[in-house]
Amino acid sequence: MTGVQEARPRGARRWAIDLRPLRVPAYRRVWFGNSVAMFGFQFTAVAVPVEMFGLTKGSFWVGLLGVAGFLPLLVFGLWGGAVADARDRRRVLLGGGVLLWASTVALLAHAxxxxxxxxxxxxxVALQSTAFAITSPTRSAILPRLVPDELVPAASTLNFTTFTATSVFGPLAAGLIFAIWRTDVGLPIAYAVDAVLFGASFWATWRLPAMPPEPDPAAENGPRRAGLSSVIDGFRYLATTPVLLLSFGVDLIAMILAMPRALFPEIATERFGNPAAVGWLYSAIAIGSMIGGLTSGWIGRLRRQGLGLVLAVVGWGVAIAAAGLARQLWLMIALLAVAGAADLVSSVLRQSMLLIYAPDRMRGRLQGVNTVVVAGGPRLGDLRAGTMAAGFGGGVAWVAGGLASAVLVVVLAAAFPALLRYRAAASSGDRT
Known part of the structure; x- marks a missing residue:
């Protein structure tokens, strides 16, 4: 693959989402396949809790779905990252993809x-989460092999924007199925849509070239093994790189202290007297992230990425706190959308820093850690928000969490300025 020529953007193109990575055939296929598959997955994401509630008539069992999904993610996310660094990444994606597709077909058969x-x-659900945990670090780790380093931020932005778009439109499309058909008919249709659309991702992965692991100059006993020692090596490397460690730290702070979604049902009912408002609250952050992605052309040109990451995370906390003070639904939705846009920026910058800063031999394991952080932080945030709301009320839990997040990130960045000093490397190496 040859390098992508870079023209200086003008006018609106300076702000519009950077589409240059789509000129790279391999990335374009992967992006298209994953986008179609992620849209299909939203049908299963809606259908599973609908089916569980229909079977048990209780939210307790629906809540257990989160536990069933998170525990495999915690274990196999780390192991999956080690596998990505020790095996041909194309084969890992194909093997994990077969398992992921089989779990969806099993859900279809169950219905x-x-x-x-x-x-x-x-x-x-646990099986599906296991397959996702194995493939997710690998899918992220291959990005710098598909596009030149200077296009990694743009490619990451495209990936995040697509994910947020499917998170907005996928559930709406799934909801239409259950609005048109009875649940016993809608469930098989939803699972079948997911199973069929996943074929696009499998096709794109099949078209990839072999991606064997790069040699590790520190390895003394032959090729790396995807075992506990490999996972520990990944944590050891992370502990010696303050920039990456701090990037994970600020994200955990933002998600644990400021994620308000567990408070949405209470606030929708008590503050607005309208339980239907909860749908808008759950969609607002994703809508903001999508809009942020569509106007993200400037992110790839940002050189002081460390400072940008800190400002975006602080902006997330401040916007969340302000939303918690809003007494009009439209204003709360608008402020949550601002927070979502800030979250998009921070996610892209953190992912870009991780992919460029870390050597290829470590990318899988660090993406495994990233998978656990990204998936675990919001769930711990739900626990924090719910527990705090039980003692002090939803409004206090919401606003105090956002403010505490912003303040703590500022303190952390000032105490350890390595992250603030980080600048994007001006690399232009080609990828084959």
């Missing part, structure tokens, strides 16, 4: 046969 087993549903 078609009318088995009606909540425990089996939990097991299938």
């Amino acid at each position: 078609l046969l009318g088995l009606g087993s909540p425990l089996l549903l939990l097991l299938l």
Whole structure:
């Protein structure tokens, strides 16, 4: 693959999302395949809790779906990152993709046969989460092999923007299925849509060239093994790189202290007297992220990425706190959308720093850590918000969490200025 020529953007193109990575055939196929598959996955994401609630008539079992999904993610996300650094990444994606598709087909069979087993549903969700945990670090780690280094921020932005767009439109499309058909008919349709659309991702992965691991100059006993020692090596490397460690730290602070989604049902009912408002609250952050992605052309030209990351995370906390003070629904939605845009910027910058700063031999393991942080932070944030709301009320839990997040990130960045000093490397190496 040859380098992509870079023309200086003018006018609106300076702000519009950077589409240059789509000129690279391999990336374009992967982006298209993953986008279609992620849209299909949203049908399953809606169908599973609908099916569980229909079987049990209780939210407790629906809540257990989160536990069933998170525990495999925690374990296999780290192991999956080690696998990505020790095996051909194309083969890892193909193997994990087969497992992911099989779990979706099993959900389809469970619905078609009318088995009606909540425990089996939990097991299938855990299996699906295991497959996702194996493939997610690998899917992220291959990005610098698909596009030149200078296009990694733009490619990351495209990936995040697409994900947020599917998070907005996918559930709406899934909701239409259940609005048109009865649940017992809608469930198989939703699972079937997911299973069929996943074929696009498998096709794109099949078209990739072999991606064997790069040699590790520190390895003394032959090729790396995807075991506990490999995972520990990844944590050891992370501990010696303050920039990456701090980037994970500020994200955890932002998600644990300022994520307000567990408070949405309470605020929608008590503050606005309209339970239907909860749908808008759950969509607002994703809508902001999508809009932020569509106007993200400037992110790839940002050189002081460390400072940009800190400002974006602080902006997230301040916007969340301000939204918690809003008494009009439209204003709260607008402020949550601002927070979502800030979250998009911070996610792209953190991912770009991780992919460029870390050597290829470590990218899989660090992406495994990233998977755990990104998935675990919001869930811990739900626990923090719910616990604090039980003692002090939803409004206090919301506003105090946002302010504490912003203040703590500023203190952390000032105490350890390595992140503030980080600048993007002006690299232009080609990828084959």
